[in-house]
Structure formats: C-alpha cells, structure tokens
Amino acid sequence: MPGGVDKFVYLLAPFLALTLSLASLAVIPFGPKPLPFPFFGGHQIDLWITNPDIGLLILFAVTALGVYGIALAGWASNSKYPLLGGLRSSAQMVSYELALTMSVVGVVLMANTFNLSRIIDAQSGRTLWGILPAWNIISFHGGFPQLVGFFCFFTAAIAETNRVPFDLPEAESELVAGFHTEYSSFKFAMFFIAEYTSMITVSALCAILFFGGWNSPFPASDFWKFTHYLPSVILIPFGLWVIYDGIKYETIWGRLVLPVIGSVITLIGAVLLAFPAINEFVQAPFWLLAKIFFFLFFYVWTRGTLPRFRYDQLMNIGWKLLLPVSIANVIVTAGFVLWRAGK
Amino acid sequence: MSAPLVIFFVLAALAVIGAISLILQKHPIHSALSLIVVMVALAGLYLLIGAEFVAAVQIIVYGGAIMVLFVLVIMLLNAGEEERTNFSKLAKFGGLPLALALTGLLAATMTKHGASVANPETAGTLAPTGQISTLLFTTFVYPFELTSFLILVAIMGALVLAQREKS
Numbered sequence: 001m002p003g004g005v006d007k008f009v010y011l012l013a014p015f016l017a018l019t020l021s022l023a024s025l026a027v028i029p030f031g032p033k034p035l036p037f038p039f040f041g042g043h044q045i046d047l048w049i050t051n052p053d054i055g056l057l058i059l060f061a062v063t064a065l066g067v068y069g070i071a072l073a074g075w076a077s078n079s080k081y082p083l084l085g086g087l088r089s090s091a092q093m094v095s096y097e098l099a100l101t102m103s104v105v106g107v108v109l110m111a112n113t114f115n116l117s118r119i120i121d122a123q124s125g126r127t128l129w130g131i132l133p134a135w136n137i138i139s140f141h142g143g144f145p146q147l148v149g150f151f152c153f154f155t156a157a158i159a160e161t162n163r164v165p166f167d168l169p170e171a172e173s174e175l176v177a178g179f180h181t182e183y184s185s186f187k188f189a190m191f192f193i194a195e196y197t198s199m200i201t202v203s204a205l206c207a208i209l210f211f212g213g214w215n216s217p218f219p220a221s222d223f224w225k226f227t228h229y230l231p232s233v234i235l236i237p238f239g240l241w242v243i244y245d246g247i248k249y250e251t252i253w254g255r256l257v258l259p260v261i262g263s264v265i266t267l268i269g270a271v272l273l274a275f276p277a278i279n280e281f282v283q284a285p286f287w288l289l290a291k292i293f294f295f296l297f298f299y300v301w302t303r304g305t306l307p308r309f310r311y312d313q314l315m316n317i318g319w320k321l322l323l324p325v326s327i328a329n330v331i332v333t334a335g336f337v338l339w340r341a342g343k
Numbered sequence: 344m345s346a347p348l349v350i351f352f353v354l355a356a357l358a359v360i361g362a363i364s365l366i367l368q369k370h371p372i373h374s375a376l377s378l379i380v381v382m383v384a385l386a387g388l389y390l391l392i393g394a395e396f397v398a399a400v401q402i403i404v405y406g407g408a409i410m411v412l413f414v415l416v417i418m419l420l421n422a423g424e425e426e427r428t429n430f431s432k433l434a435k436f437g438g439l440p441l442a443l444a445l446t447g448l449l450a451a452t453m454t455k456h457g458a459s460v461a462n463p464e465t466a467g468t469l470a471p472t473g474q475i476s477t478l479l480f481t482t483f484v485y486p487f488e489l490t491s492f493l494i495l496v497a498i499m500g501a502l503v504l505a506q507r508e509k510s
Contacts, residue, residue, distance in 0.1 A: 009372065054472060057399035061386075064407025068379070071411065075372060075418050083418065090415040094408060101403075114472060 017069025085178030089169035120213030203295030239266030
C-alpha cells in the first residue's frame, strides 16, 4: 500500500466499484422461459437472478452509487493525479447521469413499466406493415421511434462507464492512469473487472431497452424457421477454426488448450443441431447475447476511432446537447403516446 | 423473530450507527461516507414497508446525486481534518434538554400509534409505481406543480448567483 493513504477508504473504493457493477447484472433478464428441466427437487431456474417491478430504477440506483468507487479511489490515494481523476469522474458522472435517466423515459412511456422483461415483451411483434421488428428504436407501435433516445442513452452510457472518448478520469496522456494510478495487483484488477462488467450491463441495457432484447429480428412465421439454426451455423465453423488455429499454435500450452475449447464449441453447435427442443430454448438468449456482443464491439470500435474530448467539450455535450435533446425526446414521445392512446 | 423484523433491526442499527459516526468522524469525507450509509439504510427501510419506488428514488437522488455533490465539493476544497471545539454553553444547557424532549415526544407518538407503525398487513406487499404517479398527477397535481415551480425558482436563483459579473 502506498504511503500516506487513507487505508479504510483506499481499500473500500475498489470493493465498492466491483460489488456495485456486479450487483447491476442481477436484474438483467437473459431469456423469457425458465430452464425446461427442474433443479434440486422441482425448483424452477429462471434466466435472471431477480426480476423486480422497478428493475430499471434499481439499475440507475446502482449506477448512481457506482461513482463513489472512482471518486473515493482518487481521494484516498493521497496523490495529485488520482485526485484530479477522481474530481473529473464525479463531475462527469453527475452531469451525464441526468441525460442517461432522461433518455430512457421515452421507452418507459411506451412500455408503461419499469420491469425489464415486460419492456422486452412490449417490443415483440412487427411494425411498419410487418416489414421491421417492433423494436423501440424503429417502432411506431404505441409511441415514437426512440432513435434520438438511443443516441442520448448510448453517449451518456459511454461517459458513465468512463470509456473513450469520455475517459477523462483516467486520461493516460495527462494523468498517468488517473484515479487508479496508486493501485496495483488485485485492487487494480477489481477496477478493471468493474469497468468491463458495467460495459456488459450497458450493452445489455441498450439491447433490452431499444433493440428488442431477446426478440429475433426475423418474423415468427414458418418460412423464417431456418433462422433458428443460426446459433449452430455460427458455433460449428467457429469451433472448427479454433481447433485448426490451436493445432498450429506456437506454444505447447496453446496447442493443448485451444483444440479442447474448439471441440467444446463445436460440440455445443452440434447438440443444438441435433436436439430441436434445446435449439428452440436457446433462441432468446442467443439473440440477446448477440446484441450484447455487438454493443461491446461498438465500445472497442469507438475506442479505436475517436480521440478524447477536452474537458470543457465534455461538459458542453452533457449539459447543452444531451440533456435538452433527451428532454425534447420525452415530450415528443409523450405526445405520441397520448395521441395513440386517444385513437 | 420473523425475517422482516430481523432485517428491520439490522437496517435501523446501520442507520443509527451511521448517523452517530457522521457526527463523531473528524474528516469531512468520512462524515459524508457515514451519511451515505444512513441514506442507503433508510432506502432499505422504505423497501421493507413496500415503498419500492421511494426506496429507489432515495438511493438515486440522496445516495447518488446529492452525496456525490457533497463528496465532490469536499474533494475540490481539499478540506482537511476538523478541529474539535468544546461545547458552547448554549449547546450544553439548551441543546441537551431539547434533544431529550424531542426524543420523548417522538417515542410518545410512536407508542400511542404503535399499531399503525408495526402494521403487519403492509409488510411484504409492494406499492405499484403506477399508483403513485396516478395520485401525483390527479389528486395532488397542484402541490406537485407548485413544488416543481419552487425548484425552478431555486435553479434560476443559483444560476444568477453563480454568474460572473459582466463588465
């Protein structure tokens, strides 16, 4: 431990960051149906840990507390760079939390609930004469397409998770490593696990709130039944490629481990192909996970593309662009919801 | 003892310990952290009586936004440890009896209406969030709008005070 730190707060900060970001995963539902076989004497296992009526609010409550991990780490380190990082992060998160919360009000208005699985259920079906899926981002289904809401949400969420281009709290070219400069070994790892876990949570939220959650983008009719084999079509070639790549790997360790992983992936694909019942069950989690992976890809994509914002630009975007636009989105959506309800 | 009662005592103890620690801590950041503990424990108590929306809002607004602002200001001003002073005469002779009187008054009220405080019917059931909004926007719409107006006035006042002099 570095000298002169506030020991209790120094140890509390990574603990807070990790536990809070892991806790937020608890309310994410990964599929509509419970596991088709009973466990431990007839217990039904759902694909979520808990599914409360105020799931969305709980997520925001956990995010609101998540700021402390970073702010306190910066303060407790008793060092210049972490303090600057901690200050930046608390100011940034307070500013972007408003836009983050405002941007999902449109979705809540359309679904009429805070419950995440019911928000997804409200997005099943088709819109625009059956051409497109009735996802909130494009749907006129009892509301207004939430394209603007999604833009505000995703931008604010990137800022909230401290990723490029909003990674001012750990800007490595100015602040060494920002708030976690003084942390090492597993305490540092806890911050990193927390950051990546909240990236997964945010990606899951994007998929659930705006992109239909576990709903497939294809219609449910018999003609489109062949899309149900997509998981196998992706898994089997990928597993075979991992085996092929593993066999000619440089180190003996890779040559041992990679073919095993590849065979497991191929086997899962084959099992899905062989047992239609399991394949049907896997459809919903498959689509949700596919969307989550897409948004995680998007995170890395922006990191490789965009330069970091300047601090005043960051504050201007938060207060003068995202907040007014998301409030306007709420008003327009509310108007459309009212009009639809009156019709 | 039933499970809700155990949870109640754990949360109540957390809130009281947090509040005492808030006063006794020497460093402002430690005091702020104690206050966060109190806020979260209170949110748990709200959840226990079925007010899930109020509990979530308690954490979002008080535990999150307001306390982050406190922490931010303490960090920004780089406030150090506070000096302890002796109690003033007013606190010694006026404060203690008044505190005792308040405690007595609260205890008397609670024992008198004890049945409504420990009502077992409301424990375990959750108030739907839609009901709150219906009440807020129909029965109590005027008080609600007045409060919003008050907050708007406060925001504008803060803006005027924070604005630099233009020469």
